[in-house]
Amino acid sequence: MPRLTFRKVSSGNGVKTAILNAKQVAKAIGRSLGCVTQWFGYALAVQAKQGQNQNQDQIILNGDHSDNRKLLNSLYEFIDIFVLCPACQNPETTMDVKDKNLFLHCHSCGNTSQVVSNKAAYVLKMADWIIQHIASENKQQPSTATTQVKGRIDAIDEFQKNVGGTDDGSQGVYINIEELTALQKSLEPQAETAPAETVSAEEIDKFFDEITKMCATDCSDIEIYKKFAPFAEKAQMNSSSKLKMIFEALFGGQPQKLLEIIEKRRSLLIRFTMEESSQRDMLSFMSQYICRTHPELMTSAPIIWYKLFDNEIIEEAAIQNWRQKPSSRFEKDKQKAQDLRNAILKDFFTWLAEAQFEQSESSDEEVVPEAKEEDDDLDIDNI
Numbered sequence: 035m036p037r038l039t040f041r042k043v044s045s046g047n048g049v050k051t052a053i054l055n056a057k058q059v060a061k062a063i064g065r066s067l068g069c070v071t072q073w074f075g076y077a078l079a080v081q082a083k084q085g086q087n088q089n090q091d092q093i094i095l096n097g098d099h100s101d102n103r104k105l106l107n108s109l110y111e112f113i114d115i116f117v118l119c120p121a122c123q124n125p126e127t128t129m130d131v132k133d134k135n136l137f138l139h140c141h142s143c144g145n146t147s148q149v150v151s152n153k154a155a156y157v158l159k160m161a162d163w164i165i166q167h168i169a170s171e172n173k174q175q176p177s178t179a180t181t182q183v184k185g186r187i188d189a190i191d192e193f194q195k196n197v198g199g200t201d202d203g204s205q206g207v208y209i210n211i212e213e214l215t216a217l218q219k220s221l222e223p224q225a226e227t228a229p230a231e232t233v234s235a236e237e238i239d240k241f242f243d244e245i246t247k248m249c250a251t252d253c254s255d256i257e258i259y260k261k262f263a264p265f266a267e268k269a270q271m272n273s274s275s276k277l278k279m280i281f282e283a284l285f286g287g288q289p290q291k292l293l294e295i296i297e298k299r300r301s302l303l304i305r306f307t308m309e310e311s312s313q314r315d316m317l318s319f320m321s322q323y324i325c326r327t328h329p330e331l332m333t334s335a336p337i338i339w340y341k342l343f344d345n346e347i348i349e350e351a352a353i354q355n356w357r358q359k360p361s362s363r364f365e366k367d368k369q370k371a372q373d374l375r376n377a378i379l380k381d382f383f384t385w386l387a388e389a390q391f392e393q394s395e396s397s398d399e400e401v402v403p404e405a406k407e408e409d410d411d412l413d414i415d416n417i
Contacts, residue, residue: 036062038105042098051099057091059109063117064125070112072163076156077108103351115157116164121145131168136161233269241265246283255302274315277306281319289328296341303347313352318364325370335374336382350386357383
């Protein structure tokens with residue numbers, strides 16, 4: 035999915051914000067431009083309309099919405115509710131109406147589920163709007179979402195699909211749903227009475243060694259995740275603990291290959307950094323890794339941060355939030371962590387701000403910051 039590109043189109047009391055690539059975004063998630071326009075209007079409680087004439091591919095919002103985090107979070111909410119299949123998290127869905135209720139039908143796993151009605155008022159309004167316009171909506175939905183350029187959301191969707199994929203089509207579908215959705219829900223009522231299963235430190239150490247070996251081989255990201263997920267569930271690991279183990283397994287003993295690993299394990303890293311809080315943790319782990327364990331990488335930090343950003347593992351909002359102050363939980367050397375932010379990464383932050391400004395100024399196409407050609411093949415040892 036392309037990044038949201040926007041700019042202010044007027045100032046003063048009549049300030050408006052234009053989402054310049056709204057049509058491309060709508061196409062990428064398989065919904066009509068009118069549907070996405072209506073969503074932003076309801077979710078942000080503002081007047082929203084499609085542009086006219088040469089700007090007909092844009093969405094015009096009343097007010098200043100230059101905080102792209104708010105727009106992006108709102109879009110993600112729409113995708114979670116009205117696009118992704120709740121059973122397999124695949125975006126290849128179409129909408130249908132039965133008995134005045136809205137349903138999502140997944141063309142990947144075959145699941146049909148009702149859009150949850152116990153939501154906020156603006157979600158109910160959106161569902162009602164779709165029900166009234168269902169004929170035109172289905173007509174404008176593309177037959178497949180896999181032809182779109184692979185962005186962060188697309189990578190997550192493909193990863194989720196592959197995790198549950200098997201050679202036996204129908205059988206694999208039902209195993210996936212049972213294991214990842216139905217079984218989890220069926221166990222929830224027992225959580226209060228069933229004793230928690232404990233995992234010993236020895237078991238954790240042994241499992242960490244196994245995952246580390248898998249990460250160092252040609253095992254696919256899917257194979258690693260399939261191995262990791264059941265153990266993490268058994269050990270009742272939270273998001274930070276999962277990410278920390280994967281981080282150490284990937285980078286712990288191979289600092290000289292850090293950039294290469296980021297590229298190679300992009301899908302796996304995205305899977306563990308789906309939330310902004312996890313992305314901030316990722317940057318804190320990287321900061322600690324550089325400041326305390328491998329200070330020789332300190333001058334390479336701008337390239338590392340760029341690589342994480344360019345591969346859409348870490349988003350701009352998470353970078354800015356991480357920048358505010360060192361994590362008290364994960365960054366133990368506060369002075370070095372501050373130096374990393376205030377000095378070493380200063381030029382990177384400047385570049386990021388300028389890149390976002392240039393992107394919001396462009397009305398014809400999305401501006402992608404140019405990366406130096408040598409960065410992609412850069413060996414950290416030579417820095």
